[in-house]
Amino acid sequence: MSSNEGGPGLAERLALVRQQIGEAASAADRSSDELTLIAITKFHDESLLRELAALGVRDFGESRHQEARDKAANLADLDLTWHFVGQIQSKKARQIAAYSAVIHSLDRASVADLLGTTLSSSPETVLKAAASASDARPPVDVFIQVNLTPDPARGGATPGDLEALAEHVSGLAGLRLRGVMAVAPLGEPARPAFERLRLLSAAVQRIDAGASAISAGMSNDFADAIAEGATHLRIGSAITGFRPVQR
Numbered sequence: 046m047s048s049n050e051g052g053p054g055l056a057e058r059l060a061l062v063r064q065q066i067g068e069a070a071s072a073a074d075r076s077s078d079e080l081t082l083i084a085i086t087k088f089h090d091e092s093l094l095r096e097l098a099a100l101g102v103r104d105f106g107e108s109r110h111q112e113a114r115d116k117a118a119n120l121a122d123l124d125l126t127w128h129f130v131g132q133i134q135s136k137k138a139r140q141i142a143a144y145s146a147v148i149h150s151l152d153r154a155s156v157a158d159l160l161g162t163t164l165s166s167s168p169e170t171v172l173k174a175a176a177s178a179s180d181a182r183p184p185v186d187v188f189i190q191v192n193l194t195p196d197p198a199r200g201g202a203t204p205g206d207l208e209a210l211a212e213h214v215s216g217l218a219g220l221r222l223r224g225v226m227a228v229a230p231l232g233e234p235a236r237p238a239f240e241r242l243r244l245l246s247a248a249v250q251r252i253d254a255g256a257s258a259i260s261a262g263m264s265n266d267f268a269d270a271i272a273e274g275a276t277h278l279r280i281g282s283a284i285t286g287f288r289p290v291q292r
């Protein structure tokens with residue numbers, strides 16, 4: 046992109062990030078095979094996503110519904126996997142699930158209910174819901190976003206609400222609980238925050254053994270996240286370069 050003229054190019058930045066991921070994984074005695082790199086491309090043009098796809102990136106993350114929907118439609122020829130990482134408006138939830146393979150930012154039961162079907166409903170209700178699901182689709186993988194800060198304005202369920210929400214989500218058909226997601230708080234070291242996330246992940250795994258994934262780690266803190274067990278890295282600017290102002 047023009048804002049990165051003169052610096053290393055996209056291919057070099059991607060290669061460097063992959064190398065650093067590999068180094069952080071070996072330092073933590075982990076294999077990079079356990080790690081999924083998601084390129085966060087919010088506000089970038091589709092041409093940049095096409096370049097990344099040509100460099101072998103399959104997983105893309107977006108945070109705005111309209112932008113994500115348009116990119117998924119316009120880049121359908123590339124057969125990419127779409128991850129939604131932004132705040133979810135209730136009235137957009139089902140639309141987001143229509144193109145997203147993975148939703149990282151589930152933070153409340155009411156949205157989970159819009160995405161799934163209650164297993165304890167009568168068989169008739171379940172059948173009716175299934176039949177009326179005009180967007181008949183495979184189950185959506187979801188992460189529950191946890192707020193690691195005391196500020197309720199930041200996205201995510203509070204740690205205190207996490208276990209009840211995990212239990213609720215596990216009981217819904219049409220959703221597959223993959224694990225927990227968080228953004229490191231500003232103004233404190235990331236590593237101890239990710240350590241708290243690892244403990245919260247363990248609590249969720251006692252509720253649903255399959256929910257063992259941890260979505261954590263951005264451009265400035267992915268090595269700390271890998272050290273604390275992250276499996277899904279959401280890396281934007283370290284790969285894409287400076288992010289354009291939002292459109």
Ligand SMILES: *Cc1c(COP(=O)(O)O)cnc(C)c1O
Nearest residue numbers: 085108130263264279280281282
């Ligand atoms: C933008 C964003 C990222 C990527 O941030 P970078 O600092 O550019 O790597 C990761 N996760 C979420 C939820 C984001 O909104």
